[in-house]
Amino acid sequence: MEIKIKTKNNILIITLKGSIDSKTAPEVQQKVLESSVNSKNVIIDLTSVDFVSSAGLRVLLMLYRQIKVKNGKVVLVGVSEEITDIMSMTGFINFFEIIDTVENALNTY
Amino acid sequence: MEAKKITYSYVASLDVLESIREMLTQAGNDIGLSKRKTYQLTLAIDEIATNVIKYGYQEAGISDGFFDLIIEFKEGELIVSLEDTATPFNPIEHSLPTEEDLNIPLEERPIGGLGVMIARQSVDEFKYEFVNNKNRNIFIVKTN
Numbered sequence: 001m002e003i004k005i006k007t008k009n010n011i012l013i014i015t016l017k018g019s020i021d022s023k024t025a026p027e028v029q030q031k032v033l034e035s036s037v038n039s040k041n042v043i044i045d046l047t048s049v050d051f052v053s054s055a056g057l058r059v060l061l062m063l064y065r066q067i068k069v070k071n072g073k074v075v076l077v078g079v080s081e082e083i084t085d086i087m088s089m090t091g092f093i094n095f096f097e098i099i100d101t102v103e104n105a106l107n108t109y
Numbered sequence: 110m111e112a113k114k115i116t117y118s119y120v121a122s123l124d125v126l127e128s129i130r131e132m133l134t135q136a137g138n139d140i141g142l143s144k145r146k147t148y149q150l151t152l153a154i155d156e157i158a159t160n161v162i163k164y165g166y167q168e169a170g171i172s173d174g175f176f177d178l179i180i181e182f183k184e185g186e187l188i189v190s191l192e193d194t195a196t197p198f199n200p201i202e203h204s205l206p207t208e209e210d211l212n213i214p215l216e217e218r219p220i221g222g223l224g225v226m227i228a229r230q231s232v233d234e235f236k237y238e239f240v241n242n243k244n245r246n247i248f249i250v251k252t253n
Contacts, residue, residue, distance in 0.1 A: 019130070021123075021127070021159070022126065023124060023126050051148075051152075051155075053156055053159070053227070054227055055159070057223060065216050068215075081145065082148045085149070086152065086227060089226070089230055089231075090206075090226070091212055092215070094212075
């Protein structure tokens with residue numbers, strides 16, 4: 001699992017690579033929540049994420065909560081058909097903005 | 110296709126999840142199962158295997174647990190059975206989140222409880238049996 005973090009125009013961009021399962025999710029959750037603690041606006045780039053289980057959804061849920069209390073926004077980028085399926089099945093899809101590229105996501109702020 | 114049955118054994122550790130996904134992806138590819146169906150099968154098994162490892166064994170204080178995945182190729186079906194000797198747990202008796210539950214805003218949602226629903230909905234048929242003191246979760250995917 002690879003986690004890369006940068007900021008652009010005061011927006012935090014977190015790029016994840018690998019699989020988010022119950023083995024890797026605790027580390028991803030800790031890094032994602034820690035790095036976004038002072039951010040209101042976060043983009044998560046999932047382009048290179050090949051697998052997301054319910055443990056991965058939990059990471060998105062925790063991030064959503066942390067950002068929501070600050071009236072911020074979480075945008076997901078590079079969401080594969082498979083990740084779209086699991087997000088639809090669980091109703092998560094309705095709470096996130098999903099955009100095709102990081103460039104276009106930056107333009108939504 | 111000739112009926113074929115292969116058994117794989119795993120120690121009850123979250124470390125094995127990745128190799129299970131790789132093995133199942135290979136099995137799906139070998140029989141020409143679509144990418145989407147193959148992924149959904151790996152997801153379903155990942156969710157149940159996680160529960161078996163974390164709750165069936167680790168939380169029950171069993172450190173040397175193991176489980177088997179038995180793969181059967183039949184005419185028009187790929188059947189994967191997950192057999193473990195952990196605490197009996199029937200995912201079919203587990204109540205699933207309702208449509209209403211799934212519309213609860215994420216800030217108010219209970220954390221967890223989605224794995225079993227995801228597993229059951231990601232395969233064509235899901236069965237549970239308790240036989241010879243073993244849990245047997247059966248995942249069936251139609252291959253044509």
